[in-house]
Amino acid sequence: MTRRAESMSRLIKAATPTLLGLFGVFLLALPVRIAEGHIPTPLLPLVIVFFWSIYGPNYLPAASVFAIGLLQDFLSGGPLGLWPGVYLFTQYIVLSQRSYFLGREQKVVLIGFAFAAASAALIIWLVMSLMSGTLLPFRGLVGQMAVTIVSYPLFSAGFAQFHRRVIVENS
């Protein structure tokens, strides 16, 4: 492989988590409607932000997280700044607890994710209630976060394989 091709492949690998995050937002904007809309779509970008903040924060810098959140705001039609704030806050919390999570069992990490998702939900509820001037119902939000938490082990197992075999290997 020439040096140029090598540096190109390196750049692509480095950008993969960011691209995955943007793709996650894109998936969220599609009319997926699992079980005729009875099951809310899991927040894949939140999983991506959480996962790479623990296992490879250099692959998902704050600017990427901001871009992912901003794209979600644009596509969902919500107030600008909400999702970047939520994702960056999640990244901040995870980075501060990173040394605790590294090398832990996945069960522990899942509990950590549940806490992160709950605090993200709390922020979203507070901000949206403030913006709409009334206390909004939070049942739907709890449902969406629950689906995201339940699907976390599945996504994280996939991302772990991907990270190990493609991104880090031979980089």
Next chain:
Amino acid sequence: MDVLGQDRREGLGRRAESRVTLLTLILVSILLLLSSLYSAEASVFRKARETVMDAAAPALAMFSGPISYIQKTVGDIGDYFNVMKQNEALREENAELRQWMNEALALRETVAAYEALSAYHAPPGVHPINAVVIGESNDVYSHSMLVNAGARDGVKSGQAVIDAAGLVGRIVDVGQNAARVLLLTDVQSRAPVYIEGADVEGLLVGRTKARPAISFTESSEPVIFAPGQRVLTSGAGGVLPRGIPIGVVAAEREGEAIVDLYANYARTRLVRVVNYKFPTVEPVEEEEPSADGTDEAGREAAAVAPETVQAAANATAPVSAPAALIAAEHTQAAPPPAPPEPADADEETSPEPVAD
């Protein structure tokens, strides 16, 4: 997982500056939020939104096709298991609809007789724009959908969006090739409605739940309505045309009417943007000599009784238009490329021989 723990400097970011950047960007997000709190409709934000929507539309359209195919296939498998039950339900519904058809045919004759009267002025026609849902917000507190019709197709902000069942929402953002539909369940959604048979008007307010509620203006008289009564757009405010069916009153809670929507957002796919212009009353100008006789006749017809036109439009007239549209959609599997335009009679054409 041990390999995952390795901290390599191969990524996009550099560790040393990451914490500062992170905090700065959090601050930027908060500032953005505050600015959208105070100037939600700032033109820069709106433009950015529309640009992103336009850029994403082709890709969303490409992916939403296969998704709807899968949904349909899965739905078909589900249908296979309860085909007998569905058959029975459809047979009952068919019998009921036949009665309605006979009643509608009788009414059509009566209406035609009234339309032939010289005092009748047809309301402006409705020109629906067909569109397919290519995206939706999937967000708990922002309920909207993206459709593949935009300014290039004649879609404008504020227009009503209907499907086979009834009102879906209204257009809020318009790009060149795509537009955003604010659903009735969104917390920002407000639609002027009336309850049929109860003679009350109110605002249908979205509450992020599946069933929005009608809030009534404060009045000394109690508002009386009953579950099962139909809810339709009232046309107040001059944005949504009058008479588009929305749903039925399900219950009463704290003085508000909870409404069961006709629209099923889990199945909404083909929609129509109702390009409806409210008739405006223009001051009658001085007569100018015109070479074209028919033109003059048309102007005369328009000038006869502007208040009648306004009254007709505000009262009952456009009811027939969207209703007929919906009826047309019921009878056809897919919307025709050139949609039928009932009540399309313009002032020049409709009250023809009787007017003289």
